[in-house]
Amino acid sequence: MAHPIKNVIPVASGKGGVGKSTVSANLAVALAKQGAKTGLMDADVYGPSIPTLLGITDRPTVADGNRILPVEKLGVKVISMGFFIPVGEAVIWRGPMLHKMVQDFLGNVEWGELDILIVDLPPGTGDIQLSLCQTIPLTGAVIVSTPQEVAWNVAQKAIVMFDKLNAPILGIIENMSHYVCGHCGGREDIFGSGGARKAARILGIPFLGEIPLVKSVRLTSDQGDPIVHASPESAPARAIFNIAENLMTQVKVGAPPLGTKRVPSKIGAAGGPTIEIDWNDGKRTVYKARDLRLACPCARCVDEHTGQRTLVAGSVPAELRALSIHPVGRYALQIVWSDGHNTGLYGYDYLRKLEARS
Ligand code: ADP
Numbered sequence: 001m002a003h004p005i006k007n008v009i010p011v012a013s014g015k016g017g018v019g020k021s022t023v024s025a026n027l028a029v030a031l032a033k034q035g036a037k038t039g040l041m042d043a044d045v046y047g048p049s050i051p052t053l054l055g056i057t058d059r060p061t062v063a064d065g066n067r068i069l070p071v072e073k074l075g076v077k078v079i080s081m082g083f084f085i086p087v088g089e090a091v092i093w094r095g096p097m098l099h100k101m102v103q104d105f106l107g108n109v110e111w112g113e114l115d116i117l118i119v120d121l122p123p124g125t126g127d128i129q130l131s132l133c134q135t136i137p138l139t140g141a142v143i144v145s146t147p148q149e150v151a152w153n154v155a156q157k158a159i160v161m162f163d164k165l166n167a168p169i170l171g172i173i174e175n176m177s178h179y180v181c182g183h184c185g186g187r188e189d190i191f192g193s194g195g196a197r198k199a200a201r202i203l204g205i206p207f208l209g210e211i212p213l214v215k216s217v218r219l220t221s222d223q224g225d226p227i228v229h230a231s232p233e234s235a236p237a238r239a240i241f242n243i244a245e246n247l248m249t250q251v252k253v254g255a256p257p258l259g260t261k262r263v264p265s266k267i268g269a270a271g272g273p274t275i276e277i278d279w280n281d282g283k284r285t286v287y288k289a290r291d292l293r294l295a296c297p298c299a300r301c302v303d304e305h306t307g308q309r310t311l312v313a314g315s316v317p318a319e320l321r322a323l324s325i326h327p328v329g330r331y332a333l334q335i336v337w338s339d340g341h342n343t344g345l346y347g348y349d350y351l352r353k354l355e356a357r358s
Contacts, residue, residue, distance in 0.1 A: 005039070005114045007139040007251050009170065010132075012161075014154035016047070016123035018146045019175040022221050023211065023240070024120040025053040027142075030228045030237075030244035031116055032075035039070065039117040042080030043102065043132055046122050051082045055224020059083055060109075067110045074229050079109050102135045116251070125157040133165050139251060140170035142208065147177060147189075151196040152299040155203055156345050163329035169205045170250040172196045173243055177210035180235060187212070195304040202297045203331050203347040204261075206250050209243040211236050262348055263330055270322040270335075277351065285355040290320045293337050295354055296344035315339075 011027070013020040021044060028040040042050035050056075054073045060083055061069045070077040081101065111117065119136070121129050133141075141162045145151040155172055162169060174196035179188045200207035211217070212235055220230040228237045268276030275287045293316055296302075301311035321338045328334050332345040 005111060005117045007115060008117045008119060008136050009139055009142055009247070009251070010043075010119040010121050010129075010136075011142045011144060012121050012125060012129060012158050013123050013144045014125065014149050014157065018123075018144055018149060019211070019217075020044075020123060020144045021047075021049045021053060021120050022217060022226075023144050023173060023175055024118050025050055025221075026226045026228045026237075026240045027244055027247070028076045028078075028116075028118045029054075029074045029226050030241050031118070031248070033228065033232075034241070034244055034248070036115040036248065037113055038075065039077040039079075039111050039114045041117060041119045042078070042082060044120050044122045045081050045101070048080045048082030048085070050078060050080045050120060052224060053221050053226060054078060056080075063110065066108060068104075068108050069110050074226070077111060077114070099131060099135055102132055125154070125161045130161055130164060133162075133167070138162070138165060138167035140168040142170055142247065143172045144175050145172060145196045145199075146175055147195050147305070149195075150299040150304055151199040152202075152297075152304055153343070155196070155199045155205065156298075156343070159203065159205070159328055159331055159345070160334075163331075168254075168330065170247060171206035171208035172200045173208045174210040176213035178212050180212045180214045182215050198304065198307070202350050203345060204349045205331065206246070208246045208250070209239055211239045211243070261330060262352055264327065264333070264348070267325055267327065267333070270325050272321070275322055275325065275335075279352075285351065287351075287354065289322055290316060290318065292322075292335070292346070292354070293320050293339070293341070296341065297346070297350060298344040300341070300343055 011020055011024045028038050032038040040050060042048045056071050056073050056078060058071045060071055063069050070079045121132060143155055143158045145154045159169055197207045214236050216231060216234060217227050217236050220227045227234060228240050231237055263280050264277045265280045266278040273289055275289055275292060277285050294313055302309050323336045323338055326334045328345060332347045334345050336342040
């Protein structure tokens with residue numbers, strides 16, 4: 001590659017329809033407007049929508065033998081699978097083809113000098129997304145979630161996936177966070193809001209911001225003129241500019257070095273009545289296994305929208321034990337309990353706070 005790309009940032013979501021591509025496109029334009037040399041790679045092979053969202057009608061050109069020149073729109077260099085497949089044609093991409101596509105995109109595209117390359121991933125956090133990301137050295141990932149989705153589960157799966165790639169989560173964005181009425185401007189939390197913020201807090205990942213559900217976001221997208229360009233003073237556009245600034249801060253700061261973040265240095269064995277953790281600041285914390293189970297912060301044990309604990313203490317046996325305890329990256333412990341529960345990720349900050357309370 002002629003010029004290094006300083007930061008590669010995939011945007012992931014739990015499922016389709018949460019606004020991942022809309023957020024990716026607007027975020028890229030916002031970053032470019034804020035002065036970052038920005039590229040946008042539409043790797044959503046199943047529904048490449050970036051050309052439509054940005055109103056791109058040109059196609060990439062080929063220069064110097066077989067180097068592909070991205071299309072430039074609103075200050076962003078764009079390359080999309082949508083440029084190469086006929087509209088409406090279903091694409092069944094298998095692992096090796098995906099690898100090759102990403103390698104071609106990165107290896108053969110003349111991106112020039114880039115501060116940031118945003119990668120709009122296909123929805124989901126499975127093998128396809130993993131294999132797509134494996135070909136690129138990542139700075140860190142961004143997660144888009146809606147309040148309807150259980151942000152906790154999405155964040156958890158994304159953490160596990162990006163951890164395999166040794167990439168930190170740069171932050172989570174809550175899209176369609178609350179509804180803003182087009183007539184009176186009133187705000188309504190139709191699907192609830194704040195789930196992503198809460199998941200971020202417990203898992204110790206940055207919360208980048210929330211984008212309201214506003215008709216103009218969809219209308220401007222459909223017209224190929226993203227809201228940050230079409231209506232930069234509107235509430236959703238301002239939210240996205242703010243998110244872009246927060247993201248740049250995270251990129252500059254980077255993930256905290258392990259020495260400064262409180263992480264376990266030694267985790268005691270599972271199976272006993274207590275769980276002991278030695279931390280990298282020299283502290284040792286001891287939890288009763290059952291108490292820790294009862295404090296499980298996952299979405300099955302706590303209602304994400306109300307914060308009410310739904311786990312009934314009487315349903316947890318007195319003799320409950322941890323069957324296994326695994327660290328998940330620099331964020332959390334995943335504990336498999338003898339009552340079959342295994343969806344709880346205990347963020348390190350959360351564990352330290354729990355100890356302080358006991
Ligand atoms: P994904 O990439 O996650 O499948 P899209 O970006 O295609 O989702 O968005 C799905 C639909 O939701 C599109 O019609 C889009 O215009 C709309 N949309 C996304 N975000 C918002 C928002 N904040 N307010 C209103 N509509 C939105």
